[in-house]
Amino acid sequence: MNRDEQLRMYREMVLIRRLEEASAALYQQGKIGGFLHLYIGQEAVCTGIVAARKPQDRVITAYRDHGVAISCGVSPEAVLAELLGKATGTSKGKGGSMHLADVSLNFWGGHAIVGAHLPLAAGMALADKYRGSDAVTLCFFGEGATNIGYFHEALNLSKVWQLPVLWICENNRYGMGTAVERASAVSEIRLKAEGYAMPNARVDGMDVLQVRQAAERALDAVRASGPFLLEVMTYRFRGHSMGDPERYRTSDEVKRWQKDDPIGVFRRHLIDGKIVPAKALDAAEVEVEKQVEAAVRFAEESPDPAPEALFEDIYAEGAG
């Protein structure tokens, strides 16, 4: 992978981190309503995986969706505007934090019912296969979603119909506050794919280059022979959402994981490997900070949706 591409990925991870920090601040100021689920700690997952997709490949994810949106090319302006419920947001202010999408970028949301988007992914992949396209649908979900019926119905159907889906389990160890081994009969989630005779792999999600390489291999496998489950081992540094008392883990555990901060790991790799000098990385970080500041301004200055928008976009034809 060339230097420019690695610098781009580094910049993307830092952008997600800064954007999430800005979101947290806006939430504390009472400017964001509802729930806010931060992606901090998991940046290498969406950055590495989405970097491996082709433009025709669809991406769909769960409610912790800000990072995935950025990796798919959604602007920080449109993300923050949606978080603030503005008319300029990705979903015109009707979706909020959990429902970002930009289908022109093949990013199909942001879905907040745990597991419910897995059948949607199967259906989109079916549509691509039906038309004879070689597109793959990349479907992200947490390990907590693998205990619900949807996961099993969707994996089974994808295998029976040989649908081009890359199932990506972001195993961040906790479904809200319940540790994986307290909720799942097997804590190595990839083993669940074995029950559906589906090829699978597990990768370190704190190392963006390993994630990307694993995703490239998995996507090749999907295009060649059908669905594949990739389990990505990761960790969220913040709570499940902004209202998380974090009684279920110790601060020592969080600190241990923070030593493997995916941005720090990648930064050391770029500097120690003499791929990108520290000065260039620092310059990228300064640029990103300015970009996020501008995005915050854009979102705050954007208008709320007009009252007439209340009845818009519910039906394509006629009224309900």
Added chain:
Amino acid sequence: MAIITIREAISQALWEEMERDERVFILGEEVGVWGGTYAVTKGFYDHFGPERVRDTPIAESVIVGAANGAAMAGLRPVAELMTINFAFLAMDQIVNHSAKLRSMFGGQFTLPVVIRAVGGGGRQLGATHSQTPDVIFAHFPGLKVVAPGTPQDAKGLLKTAIRSDDPVLFLEHATLYQARGEVPDGEVLEPIGVSKVQRPGRDVTIVTYSKMLQLSLQAAEQLSAEGIEAEVVDLRTLRPLDMGPVLDSFRRTNRAVIAEEGWRSFGVGAEVAARIYEAAFDYVDAPIGRVAQKEVPLPYNRQLEQLALPQVEDIVRAVREVV
């Protein structure tokens, strides 16, 4: 003009729309090799092939979920649920996804999905297989809910539903498949969200739909012999609900009975009566009557089942009370 059954009407609609548009495909339990548990898709598998007539596992939430996903990606799936009772297993996909995906993402895409499901009691299938829960689905903005009672409407409304860019729940009645009626030759399209007077009359308005349309027409014949001329208005669509023909009729008759097969509580009768009172209170000459199912889980025993289901006699009696 040909006389055909509702089963034939639905089958013709599916066949014609699949011939017309490559994007239309069917998925569901036993729709293919078996030919449909109610024989609606008999012959489809051999003609259209396994890619377009897709047998699924017995897994309702992924049937509707995959249909939603395929619709997001631009196909026009027709998902068949073997019965409406199994729709409860797919409830999250229907109410949280079919009904909401478009608006929740600011109208970025359309969701041209049709969910066909058979409902209704009267076949001694026991409480979990005999429900008429139509109103539950009509509660949710974002869905369209269609429930025809004649072969012409079954054909014309299903064809319109398949061509619609919005999600449509298409409700069929298990005891209506053999009902016969005239259907025009050539293209038949009926509009969604338009109620229709199925029998003119001057003395009382019977508002109904689906299976109860047939019973209401029989009741109207009996009443006619007594000198009471009932006008029968068929809603055809529960959402969007077209009150126009209902109110026009009521302003002439000043009396109404609403006949539905589902339970009375929070039902179609309650909704339609409230709307009549709101819009035409000055025209009310008698309390509006409601005919509905007894408030019990439907029993297996034939006599008990029929006792619980609304009958022609119940409609006749209700009309006599308001005129």
